[in-house]
Amino acid sequence: MRESRPIIALDFPSLSDVKSFLARFPKKEQLYVKIGMELYYAVGPEVVRYVKGLGHSVFLDLKLHDIPNTVQSAMKVLAELEVDMTNVHAAGGVEMMKAAREGLGEGPRLIAVTQLTSTSEKQMQHFQNIQTSLEESVVHYAKKTAEAGLDGVVCSAQEVKLIKGAIASDFICLTPGIRPAGSAAGDQKRVMTPKDARQIGSDYIVVGRPITQADNPAEAYRTIFEQWQG
Numbered sequence: 001m002r003e004s005r006p007i008i009a010l011d012f013p014s015l016s017d018v019k020s021f022l023a024r025f026p027k028k029e030q031l032y033v034k035i036g037m038e039l040y041y042a043v044g045p046e047v048v049r050y051v052k053g054l055g056h057s058v059f060l061d062l063k064l065h066d067i068p069n070t071v072q073s074a075m076k077v078l079a080e081l082e083v084d085m086t087n088v089h090a091a092g093g094v095e096m097m098k099a100a101r102e103g104l105g106e107g108p109r110l111i112a113v114t115q116l117t118s119t120s121e122k123q124m125q126h127f128q129n130i131q132t133s134l135e136e137s138v139v140h141y142a143k144k145t146a147e148a149g150l151d152g153v154v155c156s157a158q159e160v161k162l163i164k165g166a167i168a169s170d171f172i173c174l175t176p177g178i179r180p181a182g183s184a185a186g187d188q189k190r191v192m193t194p195k196d197a198r199q200i201g202s203d204y205i206v207v208g209r210p211i212t213q214a215d216n217p218a219e220a221y222r223t224i225f226e227q228w229q230g
């Protein structure tokens with residue numbers, strides 16, 4: 001199940017930034033990139049068409065969460081953009097996740113966010129009024145995600161074993177917060193190296209700044225690629 005390429009988070013504000021960044025890679029290098037809210041809301045579907053047109057794969061990270069009918073219609077639109085993977089919030093419910101799958105179709109991967117990694121256990125208990133441990137809530141949402149027929153979840157690398165153990169070894173765990181040994185963590189609190197992420201069983205890793213802010217992004221990508229490949 002493991003994707004051999006690290007997913008590069010294209011956290012840029014404009015299409016021209018994306019163009020100049022991608023131009024720094026060899027033409028034949030087929031990348032897997034993540035397009036998030038900032039870039040998608042700034043540029044729109046054109047950015048997906050542009051990146052797909054270059055032959056790259058796209059994870060569209062929009063974290064949909066709305067009534068089932070609206071999510072289903074939105075997913076139909078994303079399916080037409082030929083995204084390779086996209087996501088929803090598991091908190092939207094099993095019916096919403098099933099509707100998302102229905103709208104997207106069976107081809108692209110569909111994963112869910114359980115609890116955002118920015119949510120602390122205390123916040124979850126006080127604000128969401130969920131009286132369990134954070135881990136229990138994450139596993140609960142992951143089980144509901146599997147029940148709805150989705151492919152996996154976004155999670156912290158530290159949660160992979162727990163989630164796969166509770167569901168199935170082929171349930172996808174996509175993990176951000178990855179840093180090559182010795183690089184700056186930035187605002188990420190709990191980081192893991194590509195090698196450790198591979199060893200604990202992550203299926204996809206997402207890496208942003210260590211590649212996008214590097215003096216030589218193609219070289220930084222290659223190094224991370226090799227550590228991830230093992």
Ligand code: C5P
Nearest residue numbers: 009011036117176177188206207208209
């Ligand atoms: O630059 P960096 O490698 O920290 O980027 C990680 C990417 O993964 C960003 O786009 C960030 O929004 C995203 N992400 C994350 N942690 C999560 C979910 C998404 O870092 N729990």
